[in-house]
Amino acid sequence: MDKRKSKGRGGRDKQDxxxxxIIDLANYRKNKNEERMREYERILFNRILGVYxxxxxxxxHHVEVVDISYKGIMFREIAPEAPCxxxxxxxxxFYFTPSSYLRLIMEVKRTSPFKDEERDGVEYxxxxxxxxxxxxxxxxxxxxxxxxxxxxxxDNNPPMxxx
Numbered sequence: 001m002d003k004r005k006s007k008g009r010g011g012r013d014k015q016d017x018x019x020x021x022i023i024d025l026a027n028y029r030k031n032k033n034e035e036r037m038r039e040y041e042r043i044l045f046n047r048i049l050g051v052y053x054x055x056x057x058x059x060x061h062h063v064e065v066v067d068i069s070y071k072g073i074m075f076r077e078i079a080p081e082a083p084c085x086x087x088x089x090x091x092x093x094f095y096f097t098p099s100s101y102l103r104l105i106m107e108v109k110r111t112s113p114f115k116d117e118e119r120d121g122v123e124y125x126x127x128x129x130x131x132x133x134x135x136x137x138x139x140x141x142x143x144x145x146x147x148x149x150x151x152x153x154x155d156n157n158p159p160m161x162x163x
Contacts, residue, residue, distance in 0.1 A: 034149070050095035051075070058082055063092065070142055072128050073106060076114060078121040084108045090126070094138075102137055105129040 052060040058081050067074040073092070077083070084090055088108045093101040110125035128135055 050093075052093045052095070052101075053077060053084075054091050054093055055082060060093070066123065068138075068142055068145075070139060072109070072126050073104075074123065074125050076121055076123045078119050080122055083122050084111065084124060086111060089129075102134050104134050104138055105132055 051063050051065050053063050054060055061077060061080065064076040064078070065073060066076055075092070086108055090106060090108060092104045092106065094104065095101045106126035106128045108124050109127050112123050114121060114123045128138065
């Protein structure tokens with residue numbers, strides 16, 4: 001048997017193995033877009049907009065938006081006085097200015113305690129009530145964030161000016 005022509009590893013040579021490696025650029029772009037969108041979401045909701053839960057008895061409580069989609073929102077509340085339960089209907093207020101907000105009604109679908117660094121609290125997964133007029137605005141905002149993440153370019157030397 002001529003060893004120069006024999007193939008190793010189950011009858012395949014290294015050239016054949018290299019041909020089988022597929023780089024899925026569409027999946028890579030999708031992951032990068034999702035990463036960019038989540039970064040933008042965090043900046044938008046935690047630095048630019050104020051997001052608060054509202055309860056009649058306890059008033060406004062700042063919440064940290066972790067994720068938002070067309071279907072729902074995941075947010076954290078640090079050391080809540082009166083934690084929500086699965087099935088509760090709650091109202092979140094999205095303050096776009098100090099004196100005006102968008103009220104969004106949602107149902108709590110999941111709760112789980114969290115602890116990170118020096119904070120602890122409850123993380124809520126909620127489904128947005130799509131029948132309200134405010135849902136259209138949030139839907140448009142989520143749509144904008146998706147489109148932004150597809151088109152935005154990473155700036156490696158950002159200006160030191162904050163708007």
